Amino acid sequence: MAFAPLVAQISGADQISFGEAISAGFAYGLAAIGPGIGIGYLVGQSVQAMARQPEAAGMVRTTMFLGIAFTEALALIGFVVFVLLKFA
Amino acid sequence: MHLLALDFPGIDHIVKFKPIFGDGTLYEFNKVTLICVLAAVATLVMFLLAGSKGALVPTGVQNIVESAVEFVREGIVLQTMGPSGLGWMPYLTTLFFFIFFCNIFEIIPIFQIPATARMAIPLFLALLSWVIFIVVGIINQGPLGYFKSSLFPPGVPTALYILVTPIEFISTFLVRPFSLAVRLFANMLAGHILLVTFSVLSAALLVKGPLVVVMPLPAVMLVFLTGFEVLVAVLQAYIFTILTAVYIGGAMHPEH
Numbered sequence: 643m644a645f646a647p648l649v650a651q652i653s654g655a656d657q658i659s660f661g662e663a664i665s666a667g668f669a670y671g672l673a674a675i676g677p678g679i680g681i682g683y684l685v686g687q688s689v690q691a692m693a694r695q696p697e698a699a700g701m702v703r704t705t706m707f708l709g710i711a712f713t714e715a716l717a718l719i720g721f722v723v724f725v726l727l728k729f730a
Numbered sequence: 731m732h733l734l735a736l737d738f739p740g741i742d743h744i745v746k747f748k749p750i751f752g753d754g755t756l757y758e759f760n761k762v763t764l765i766c767v768l769a770a771v772a773t774l775v776m777f778l779l780a781g782s783k784g785a786l787v788p789t790g791v792q793n794i795v796e797s798a799v800e801f802v803r804e805g806i807v808l809q810t811m812g813p814s815g816l817g818w819m820p821y822l823t824t825l826f827f828f829i830f831f832c833n834i835f836e837i838i839p840i841f842q843i844p845a846t847a848r849m850a851i852p853l854f855l856a857l858l859s860w861v862i863f864i865v866v867g868i869i870n871q872g873p874l875g876y877f878k879s880s881l882f883p884p885g886v887p888t889a890l891y892i893l894v895t896p897i898e899f900i901s902t903f904l905v906r907p908f909s910l911a912v913r914l915f916a917n918m919l920a921g922h923i924l925l926v927t928f929s930v931l932s933a934a935l936l937v938k939g940p941l942v943v944v945m946p947l948p949a950v951m952l953v954f955l956t957g958f959e960v961l962v963a964v965l966q967a968y969i970f971t972i973l974t975a976v977y978i979g980g981a982m983h984p985e986h
Contacts, residue, residue, distance in 0.1 A: 704809045708976065711969045715909045718916035725919070729741035 666727035673720020680713040737930070744926050745847055745919070765845040769831035773824060799823055806972050811979035818978060821862075825855065826971040833918060833963035836925070837956050844918040844963070849911070856911035859974040864903075867981030879984035910973060917966050921959045928952040 645664060652660055688706040692699045747761040780795035788796050802823045807815050832851060836844040845851050867876035880902050881895050931948035 700805075701809065704805065704972070707965075707969060708972065711913060711973060712909075715913050718913055718920075719909075721916050721920055722912060725741065 662727050666724045669727060670720050670724040673723070674717050677713050677717035681710055684709050684713060737934075739926065739930070744922065745843065747843075761841070762843065762845050762848050762850075765835045765841055765843070766832065766851060769828055769835070769845060772831045773827045776827070798827070802826055802971070806968075806975050810972060810975045811982065814982065815975065815979055818975065822971050822975055825974060826967050829855070829914070829970050830963060830967035833966060834960070836918065836922060836959055836963060842925075843922060846914050846966075847918040847922045849915050852911040852914040855914075855970070856907045859910060859977060860907035863974075863977040863981045866978050870982050871984055875984075876981065880981075906977060910970065914966050914970055917962060921955075921962055924955055925952070925959065928955060 645660075649657055649660060685706065688702050688709075691702045695702075749758045749760045750764065752758045776791060776795060780792040783792060785792060799819075803816070803819060806822060806826075807819055811818065829846065832845040834844075835841040836847070864876075867880065870876070871879060881898050882891060883894065883898065886894050928948050928951050932952055935948060
């Protein structure tokens with residue numbers, strides 16, 4: 643849309659690499675938003691839980707890392723899409 | 731690829747290496763394979779050295795290994811599988827140390843690439859964990875019992891099974907091995923690319939004299955990121971191990 647005048651100036655094969663570069667940036671940028679919010683919220687709540695009940699800190703920490711691993715996966719898939727679009 | 735008159739190496743340049751021997755055959759041996767072999771040997775030698783003495787008061791390597799084994803026992807197995815999972819200690823400890831050594835080669839000079847930044851190692855380890863947790867589930871609950879408890883979770887209204895069963899199938903049998911492999915692979919590849927980027931920046935600024943004023947910025951970032959990558963190497967080994975433990979534990983004790 644906003645790129646339409648730009649794309650019109652580029653010819654042939656360059657249009658594809660232009661599209662790839664733009665969408666690679668969007669793929670990772672958009673994929674990072676959700677997990678960013680998610681991990682922030684998750685760790686914040688875990689810190690609160692640990693502060694309120696320090697004797698449960700070990701259990702909370704294990705569960706926190708598990709939660710981070712699952713949340714982070716989405717951002718990492720976005721990163722893989724970025725690498726595939728940009729380099730493959 | 732050119733950016734701001736800098737030559738950033740392409741992705742092929744930073745993760746592909748010339749074969750040392752066996753060019754073109756199935757047994758092609760390159761730097762990444764060498765790192766895998768070294769990681770396996772390092773794990774083996776470390777445990778053999780620690781176990782050979784069996785001293786009552788541990789010293790040196792034995793000290794490190796004993797605290798690491800205790801960490802896997804207290805922090806991973808007992809937290810996620812309970813006392814009945816202690817039989818999986820050897821597998822999980824080996825897995826943790828093999829992944830950790832594969833990762834830590836990212837910051838060791840000369841090598842400078844984690845073996846896990848190529849998909850082969852994470853994929854193989856993830857498929858191994860996948861096969862193990864399915865086999866453990868089938869052995870503990872019987873083939874029908876296992877698939878019934880994992881595909882038809884109890885406590886769900888019957889009509890909802892149309893929705894729940896496909897989701898459970900995809901998340902348990904397809905997404906689990908995929909996300910396990912991609913998580914380790916993408917984390918290590920991203921770390922490797924970050925280090926390469928800041929190394930290229932530092933080197934370019936070092937060569938171009940007048941720009942040396944801003945030189946400290948990428949160089950400081952490089953030092954900081956190297957420390958950060960040590961943290962990531964430990965954390966990813968820990969996460970891979972704990973997720974494997976959770977999956978095996980879930981297959982051993984079905985939800986009620």
